[in-house]
Amino acid sequence: MTAAPQGPPGSADRIDLGLSGKIVLITGGARGVGAGIATVLKDLGAIPVICARRPPTADDHPDFFPCDVRDEDAVTELVAKIVDKYGKLDGVVNNAGGSPFALAADASASFTNKIIALNLVAPLIVSRAAHAVMVNQPDGGAIVNISSVSGHRPSPGTAAYGAAKAGVDSAATALAVEWAPKVRINSIVAGAIETELSHLHYGDQAGVDAVAATIPMGRLAQPSDIGNAVAFLLSPLSSFITGSTLTIHGGGERPAFLSAANAGNQV
Numbered sequence: 197m198t199a200a201p202q203g204p205p206g207s208a209d210r211i212d213l214g215l216s217g218k219i220v221l222i223t224g225g226a227r228g229v230g231a232g233i234a235t236v237l238k239d240l241g242a243i244p245v246i247c248a249r250r251p252p253t254a255d256d257h258p259d260f261f262p263c264d265v266r267d268e269d270a271v272t273e274l275v276a277k278i279v280d281k282y283g284k285l286d287g288v289v290n291n292a293g294g295s296p297f298a299l300a301a302d303a304s305a306s307f308t309n310k311i312i313a314l315n316l317v318a319p320l321i322v323s324r325a326a327h328a329v330m331v332n333q334p335d336g337g338a339i340v341n342i343s344s345v346s347g348h349r350p351s352p353g354t355a356a357y358g359a360a361k362a363g364v365d366s367a368a369t370a371l372a373v374e375w376a377p378k379v380r381i382n383s384i385v386a387g388a389i390e391t392e393l394s395h396l397h398y399g400d401q402a403g404v405d406a407v408a409a410t411i412p413m414g415r416l417a418q419p420s421d422i423g424n425a426v427a428f429l430l431s432p433l434s435s436f437i438t439g440s441t442l443t444i445h446g447g448g449e450r451p452a453f454l455s456a457a458n459a460g461n462q463v
Contacts, residue, residue: 213431216241219282220430221275223265223322224292226252228391229342232419233289233426240427245278248292265292265318268325275325284333287430288326290319290364291342295357308356315360320367327371327379336378338430341368342422343383345445365441372439380438382429387445390416412447 220237224230225246234244246252247263263274278285293315298307323339330337344361351358365383372381388398388407398404408415425444428434 213240213427213433215427215431218242218286218430219245219278219284220287220289221245221247221278221285221322221326222289222291223263223318224248225289226250226260229386229389229419229422230289230291232391233291233342233423236420236423236427237430242287242427242430243282245282247274265322266313268321271321271325275329279329285326285329286333286335286337288322288337288339289342289426289430290322290339292318293342293357293360295354297353299353300355303356311356312360312363315357316363316367319364323371323381327375330379331375333378336380338434339371339379339381340426340429341365341381341383342426343385343441345385345387345443345448348385349449368441369439376438380429380434382434382437382439383441384422384425384429385441385443385445386417386422387411387443387448388416389422390418410450411445412450415446417444417446 215237218237218241220242222230222234222237222244223246225234225244226248230246230248231252234246237244243259245259245261247261247265249262249264251260251262261274261277263270265271275285295311295315319341326337326339341364343364344358346354346358347361347363347365365385368381368383371379375381388411390404398407404416421444425442429437429442
C-alpha cells in the first residue's frame with residue numbers, strides 16, 4: 197500500500213529553536229513563500245519584519261516597510277529604520293526574486309539585466325547592509341538566501357534566473373568565508389512550491405497535480421516547508437553551518453530516461 201503524501205507539521209508540533217524575540221527581515225515577504233516564512237518565524241516567537249514594493253494584503257501590518265531591494269540607498273535606509281525601531285537585526289531572509297517566462301533568444305539585454313539585478317545583485321546589496329549591522333552585534337547574525345533548483349539544472353525559459361540563482365549560491369560560499377565567525381550565510385535550494393501564484397507556472401489545478409505527480413514525495417512544497425528550514429538555519433541549532441546549501445525539492449525530478457527506457461527493471 198502506498199502511503200499518502202505527508203504535509204508539513206502544524207504549529208502544535210513546533211519546538212523551541214531559540215528564536216524568541218529575534219528580529220528577522222524577510223524581503224518579498226508580503227505574499228507567497230515570503231509570507232509563509234514570516235508565519236513560521238512568528239509562530240516560533242521571532243519578530244518578522246517584511247519588505248516589498250507592494251504592501252501585504254493586511255495593509256495594517258505593523259512590521260512592513262516598503263522597499264525596492266535593487267536600490268542600494270533604499271536598502272541602507274530600510275536597515276537603518278529597522279535598527280532604529282528594534283535596536284538590532286538578528287537575521288535576514290533574501291526571498292525577493294522571480295522571473296517571467298522568456299526564451300533566451302527573445303530576451304533583451306535590458307530584460308536580462310533586470311532579472312539579474314533582482315535575483316543576484318539585490319541579495320548581495322541586502323546582505324552587505326545587514327552585515328554592517330550584524331558584525332557589530334555581540335551575537336552576530338545569520339542570513340538565508342532562498343535560491344532555486346533552477347540554478348542547478350537546466351532552466352529553459354528562465355535562463356537568466358537560473359544563472360542568477362547559481363550566482364547567489366556561489367556568493368554565499370564566498371561571503372561565509374569573508375564574514376565568519378560573526379555572520380553566517382546559507383542558501384536554501386527550493387524546488388516547486390505551491391502558492392497563490394502557482395497557476396502562473398503550472399496552469400490550473402490539474403497542472404499543479406500533474407507536476408506534483410513527478411515529485412517523489414507526491415506533492416509540491418508548501419511555504420511552511422521552506423519556513424521550517426529557514427527557522428533552523430537562523431537558529432542556534434545551526435551555529436556551525438555556514439556557506440552551505442540545503443536542497444528542499446521533495447526528492448527531485450524523475451529522470452526523463454527512466455520513462456523512455458524499456459528495460460525490464462525500471463525504477
